[in-house]
Each structure stands twice: as C-alpha cells, then as structure tokens.
Amino acid sequence: MIPYTPPMTARRIPVIDFADAFSPELARREALAWEIHKISRDVGFFYLVNHGVPQALIDGQFDWARRFFALPQASKSAIDMRHSASGYGYERMGAQALDEGSPADLKEGFQFGFDIAPDHPYVLRGLLRYGHNLWPQDLPGFETHSRQYYEAVRALSHRLLGVIALSLEMPEDFFTPVLHTPIATQRMLHYPPQPASAQHNQIGAGAHTDWGLVTILAQDAIGGLEICNAEGDWVSAPPIAGSFVVNIGDLLQRWSNDLYHSNAHRVCNVGNAPRYSLPFFQDGDQAAVVACLPTCCSAERPARYAPCTIGDYLEMKVKQTFGAVAAA
Ligand SMILES: O=C(O)CCC(=O)C(=O)O
Numbered sequence: 193m194i195p196y197t198p199p200m201t202a203r204r205i206p207v208i209d210f211a212d213a214f215s216p217e218l219a220r221r222e223a224l225a226w227e228i229h230k231i232s233r234d235v236g237f238f239y240l241v242n243h244g245v246p247q248a249l250i251d252g253q254f255d256w257a258r259r260f261f262a263l264p265q266a267s268k269s270a271i272d273m274r275h276s277a278s279g280y281g282y283e284r285m286g287a288q289a290l291d292e293g294s295p296a297d298l299k300e301g302f303q304f305g306f307d308i309a310p311d312h313p314y315v316l317r318g319l320l321r322y323g324h325n326l327w328p329q330d331l332p333g334f335e336t337h338s339r340q341y342y343e344a345v346r347a348l349s350h351r352l353l354g355v356i357a358l359s360l361e362m363p364e365d366f367f368t369p370v371l372h373t374p375i376a377t378q379r380m381l382h383y384p385p386q387p388a389s390a391q392h393n394q395i396g397a398g399a400h401t402d403w404g405l406v407t408i409l410a411q412d413a414i415g416g417l418e419i420c421n422a423e424g425d426w427v428s429a430p431p432i433a434g435s436f437v438v439n440i441g442d443l444l445q446r447w448s449n450d451l452y453h454s455n456a457h458r459v460c461n462v463g464n465a466p467r468y469s470l471p472f473f474q475d476g477d478q479a480a481v482v483a484c485l486p487t488c489c490s491a492e493r494p495a496r497y498a499p500c501t502i503g504d505y506l507e508m509k510v511k512q513t514f515g516a517v518a519a520a
C-alpha cells in the first residue's frame with residue numbers, strides 16, 4: 193500500500209535520465225520507478241533524457257510540421273478533422289478552447305492515430321479516434337515519416353508505462369493489455385506569435401490537464417509551456433535540447449486514486465517566431481475500465497472515483513473542449 197501524503201510544491205520541472213528503463217536489472221528499473229513515483233505525486237511533469245528516440249527522427253518530424261503548416265490553407269482545409277469520422281486530420285486555428293469557457297486557442301494542429309484495420313469492430317462501430325486518418329494529398333513523404341516517428345514514441349510510451357506500473361507497486365506488465373489497441377494520438381501544433389489583438393485570456397493553449405494516461409511532448413527551441421504547481425503558481429518548462437516533456441494524464445490520476453497528479457498547463461508564445469510542438473497522447477484502449485488500483489486505496493482512503501471506461505472519459509473531454517467552440 194502507498195500511504196497518501198499531500199503534494200509538495202515544485203519550482204522547477206525535474207529531469208529524469210531514462211537509461212535505466214532499458215536495463216535488464218529489475219533493481220535499476222525499480223530505482224527509476226521510485227524517482228518517477230516521487231515526481232508524479234508532486235508536479236506530475238518531468239523532462240525525459242536518454243529516452244532512446246533518435247534525435248534525427250525528432251528533428252525530421254519538426255521539419256515536416258513546418259512544411260505541413262506552410263501548405264496553402266485550402267490543402268489543409270481539405271483534410272479538416274470535421275471530415276474524419278473519428279476526428280483525425282487538420283484542426284483549424286481557433287477550433288478548440290482547451291480551457292473550457294475561455295476564448296478559442298491561438299493554435300492550429302494536425303492529428304493522426306493508431307493504424308488499425310478498417311474492418312476492426314472499433315472502426316465499424318465508429319468509435320472516437322479509431323481509424324479514418326486523413327493525410328494531405330500534396331505532401332509526399334509526410335505520412336511515412338510521421339508513422340516512423342509515431343511508432344518510436346509509441347514504443348517509448350509502452351516502456352514508460354512499464355516503469356509507471358512498477359512505480360505504483362503493480363506488475364510491470366499491468367498496462368500491456370490496455371496498450372494493444374489504443375487511442376494513441378500524435379498531434380502536431382503550430383502557435384503563431386501571440387497577437388496584440390488577442391482577447392482577454394486568449395493564449396496559444398488555454399490552461400488544461402491532459403486526459404489520457406501519459407503525454408510525451410517534443411517542443412522546439414521557442415519556449416512558452418507553463419505548468420501549474422501544487423500551490424497554484426505557474427512555472428515555466430523551458431526547452432531542453434534532446435528531451436521530451438512527459439506528464440501524467442487524468443486517467444492515470446483516476447487510476448491511482450489521486451496519488452499521481454495530472455497538472456494543469458498552458459502555452460503562450462510571447463516571442464516573435466512561430467512555435468511548433470509534437471505532443472503524443474497515450475490514452476489506452478477505449479474499452480479498458482479505469483478503477484482504483486488495489487495499491488492506491490485502503491479503508492482510510494477509499495476509491496474517490498466511480499469506475500469509467502477510457503472511451504467514455506475521452507468522449508466527454510472532446511465534447512467539452514471542441515463542442516463549445518463549434519457551437520459558437
Ligand atoms: O504545445 C505544447 O507545448 C503543449 C500542448 C498541450 O499541452 C496539449 O496539446 O495538450
């Protein structure tokens with residue numbers, strides 16, 4: 193059992209060396225898990241270095257992001273996510289308000305997901321984020337490279353969730369069945385410099401928590417990501433070359449009975465140059481039920497949430513953050 197203690201206040205986001213995750217020695221993986229345990233109970237955000245994803249692959253994906261967003265608006269609009277039965281494709285500027293009730297975010301995006309057979313029951317049932325990827329017609333090579341990047345980061349998410357399972361005193365393979373047919377979404381985001389005409393509280397990405405299990409974010413050298421710590425202070429997460437920024441999502445917070453924190457964060461691009469980022473969201477299988485882990489509850493600390501499926505939770509969040517803007 194992991195007894196509850198209140199979160200501490202982070203002033204800066206810690207850097208985790210992930211090399212030991214690849215060690216054949218369980219004791220090394222467990223020591224790493226303990227580091228992740230402490231951070232996840234505190235700020236729920238960390239930088240990951242020595243993560244095993246080749247830098248050339250990351251740099252290449254940023255190059256493709258710049259090329260994609262430089263396409264004519266008509267090419268991007270032709271694959272608008274509203275044309276995809278599961279919400280993949282191009283997200284036009286102002287389509288989403290991540291901070292519910294705030295003005296629309298000052299970002300445009302592109303998202304794609306798990307490559308699943310078109311006759312898979314999840315696709316036939318029209319479930320959110322299964323199948324129906326949309327790719328631009330006039331950007332040869334984009335899909336191939338994006339798929340390579342996706343598979344490398346997806347593999348990293350599996351290893352990370354193995355360590356996270358250990359960190360919660362669960363078997364290392366606890367999440368494996370949940371990762372077989374996942375909602376796993378790669379987003380590519382473009383934030384123009386914050387315009388003088390922005391409305392009150394209108395920024396690149398409004399304050400929000402991430403919804404899934406873990407997020408693995410590559411950010412370029414521009415900066416602008418900020419994270420809310422346990423005291424409610426916003427601390428910046430400046431770019432660190434070669435790192436990913438990893439954070440715990442809402443579903444893991446629920447699974448761990450609030451032991452781990454899915455912390456709010458936001459983006460404001462205050463400089464003069466455009467900012468690009470590549471967040472990957474590992475959310476797990478829509479059918480998986482998220483119910484308090486046995487290691488995270490006790491008579492003194494009963495389960496705080498009713499069990500829910502991953503699919504139901506994500507569908508609610510999509511409606512909240514896209515619905516409000518679409519209706520406006
Ligand atoms: O662009 C970033 O750095 C963060 C984006 C983000 O928080 C999100 O898409 O959930």
Ligand SMILES: [Fe+2]
Nearest residue numbers: 400401402457
């Ligand atoms: Fe986020």
